[in-house]
Amino acid sequence: MENQVTLRFAVPDDAEAIRSIYEPYVLNTAVTSEYYVPTVEEFRARITRTLERYPYIVALKDGQIIGYIYASPLSPRHAYSWAAETSIYIRQNVRRIGAGSRLYKALSAICMKQHVLNLYARIAFADSEDEFLVNASARFHQAIGFSKAAEFHRVFHKFGRWYNAIWMEKLLGGHPEGTMPEVIPFPQLHLTDEDLKAY
Structure with a gap:
């Protein structure tokens, strides 16, 4: 089924x-800690800002965008330059067709x-x-190779409830000295x- 996704x-x-x-995800879940949906203008600015430094990739099915992934700095400090934070979202009614794994494969390679x-x-x-967060x-x-690195307990509050946050990491390559x-x-x-067709 992955060949349906570009x-x-x-x-x-x-x-x-x-x-x-x-x-x-903002309005109905605790998947994101944002309370308010950013405007189209803010999303436009976020895309532009991300592409100055990192890849921002969308997945399409039947010509419609069904998901996206991007990287961002883990920290503004230079010593953290070789680490990046990822964000991925898939349209809720079209999950489980391979879009997420393909997006991650492409992002990781780039x-x-x-x-x-x-x-x-x-x-x-x-x-x-619960009904707001599974x-x-x-x-x-975990299925695509990330492992849990840290957990913060009851660190954010949404829908009148406290939730944890975990950090998961994936090491892409060796870490040479020097x-x-x-x-x-x-x-x-x-x-x-065209380069994305490899993924």
């Missing part, structure tokens, strides 16, 4: 479609080309799953949508 790099004009995917060695996902986690994201990340090559900003890789 990938391409996001552009700022994807903001409205991406917002429509994210909106129900991050490696940039010299990023570690990926981190910050994931909402419920001690007891731990599907943690299970998905001088590391600088991380290459995404635009300098000169990748096109």
Whole structure:
């Protein structure tokens, strides 16, 4: 079923479609800690800002955007340059068709080309799953090679309840001693949508 899904790099004009995917997660779940849905303009700015440094990829089925993934800095400090945080969202009514794993495969490969060695996902986690949060994201990340690195207990409050957050990590490559090559900003890789067909 994965061949039904195609990938391409996001552009700022994807903001409205991406917002429509994210909106129900904000309004109806504790998957994201945001209380308010960002505007289309804010999404446009986020896409633009991300693409200055990292990949932002969308998945499509039948010509419609059904999911997206992007990387962002784990920390503004230079010593953390070789680690990045990831975010992924799939339209809720089209999950389980392979889009998530393909998005991660593409993002991971491009991050490696940039010299990023570690990926981190910050994931909402419920001690007891409820109508606002099931731990599907943690299970998905574990299935694609992430492992739990840390847990913060009752760290955010939404819908009148407290939830945990876990950090999961995936090491993409070795960690040699000595001088590391600088991380290459995404635009300098000169990748096109054709390059995503490999994933």
